[in-house]
Amino acid sequence: MPGNSFGKQFRITSFGESHGGAVGCVIDGCPPGLEITEKDIQEELDRRRPGQSDITTPRKESDTIEILSGVFEGQTTGTPIALMANNKDARSADYEEMKDTYRPSHADYTYEQKYGLRDWRGGGRSSARETLARVAAGAVARKFLREKLGVDIVGCVSQVGTLTAEICPDTFTRAEVEATPIRCPDKTKAKEMISLIDAVRDEGDSLGGVVLCTARGVPVGLGEPVFDKLHADLAKAMVSINAVKGFEIGSGFSGVSLKGSEHNDPFELDDKGDVRASTNNAGGVLGGISSGETIYFRVAFKPTSTIQKEQSTVTSTKKKTTLAAKGRHDPCVLPRAVPIVEAMTALVLMDHYLRHRGQTGDG
Numbered sequence: 420m421p422g423n424s425f426g427k428q429f430r431i432t433s434f435g436e437s438h439g440g441a442v443g444c445v446i447d448g449c450p451p452g453l454e455i456t457e458k459d460i461q462e463e464l465d466r467r468r469p470g471q472s473d474i475t476t477p478r479k480e481s482d483t484i485e486i487l488s489g490v491f492e493g494q495t496t497g498t499p500i501a502l503m504a505n506n507k508d509a510r511s512a513d514y515e516e517m518k519d520t521y522r523p524s525h526a527d528y529t530y531e532q533k534y535g536l537r538d539w540r541g542g543g544r545s546s547a548r549e550t551l552a553r554v555a556a557g558a559v560a561r562k563f564l565r566e567k568l569g570v571d572i573v574g575c576v577s578q579v580g581t582l583t584a585e586i587c588p589d590t591f592t593r594a595e596v597e598a599t600p601i602r603c604p605d606k607t608k609a610k611e612m613i614s615l616i617d618a619v620r621d622e623g624d625s626l627g628g629v630v631l632c633t634a635r636g637v638p639v640g641l642g643e644p645v646f647d648k649l650h651a652d653l654a655k656a657m658v659s660i661n662a663v664k665g666f667e668i669g670s671g672f673s674g675v676s677l678k679g680s681e682h683n684d685p686f687e688l689d690d691k692g693d694v695r696a697s698t699n700n701a702g703g704v705l706g707g708i709s710s711g712e713t714i715y716f717r718v719a720f721k722p723t724s725t726i727q728k729e730q731s732t733v734t735s736t737k738k739k740t741t742l743a744a745k746g747r748h749d750p751c752v753l754p755r756a757v758p759i760v761e762a763m764t765a766l767v768l769m770d771h772y773l774r775h776r777g778q779t780g781d782g
Contacts, residue, residue, distance in 0.1 A: 425659070436543045484502055523742070550759045574631065575604050586631055632764055671702075723751065
């Protein structure tokens with residue numbers, strides 16, 4: 420089956436290209452009775468849209484969302500929800516001289532080999548413009564999770580290049596994240612990160628980094644072992660995002676340096692008599708099932724592939740050439756990646772909540 424849909428009980432299908440007429444999605448499986456407006460969705464899209472600061476692409480898109488179906492008198496009806504935003508500021512001419520040239524580390528070559536042709540305007544379907552659909556759908560899932568279950572999903576930038584901020588997954592807030600354009604809650608590190616991005620952009624180059632994401636208040640029991648473990652679906656969701664090269668949950672790769680006695684999370688009873696873990700190296704998931712602790716994970720993004728520095732490449736007619744890319748691109752995708760990571764987290768949790776509810780009858 421084509422890979423344009425995600426989820427089982429809460430299922431989204433995205434459509435659209437970077438320089439096409441519009442980008443959007445269809446959501447199937449959203450329960451009826453959720454109060455949702457275009458304003459609710461727009462708030463999340465405004466965090467992802469281009470042109471929002473000096474350290475993002477200067478492309479100007481309002482990303483104005485339209486709800487085309489599935490909502491009546493401000494409530495979901497239980498039928499498919501169609502969401503769409505028109506592309507307003509596409510400049511396909513910027514890519515004219517690159518249409519026969521394979522851009523290094525882009526999907527130009529692989530798309531052409533797979534499909535026999537490619538949309539060279541801004542990368543077409545392989546462009547991160549497609550993530551608008553994910554954020555729009557994620558806004559619906561996030562609202563349900565927050566209002567019905569009390570789940571709070573908050574992400575932030577924890578690393579840019581070699582600059583790393585030490586951030587506690589349980590304490591940072593969305594207000595702190597949104598206080599700086601880099602979306603790092605550590606104000607001192609945020610300034611350093613912005614300065615680094617500015618310097619690298621002036622060199623015609625780019626940077627990668629890490630997004631830390633947390634989901635607090637997730638109920639115990641979400642996840643479908645063995646192949647649809649909660650962290651396995653989170654990993655798939657994150658690695659499906661453009662430019663993602665790595666995923667780790669809880670202690671992740673740093674856990675390999677610990678002994679079992681150091682890494683294990685001892686159980687205890689809290690003041691209410693509920694089972695809790697005294698530490699959370701597991702990242703809120705045990706055996707592929709949510710444990711009730713904060714779910715936290717890190718997502719690694721590579722440096723933006725489109726840079727202004729001259730690089731060696733070849734053409735579709737197999738001639739050697741060089742390319743100094745043009746167009747409007749992020750020198751670092753991290754600030755705009757935060758709402759995308761949050762959205763994909765919401766989609767996974769929503770899907771697993773509905774699957775769990777279908778099994779147990781809870782809710």
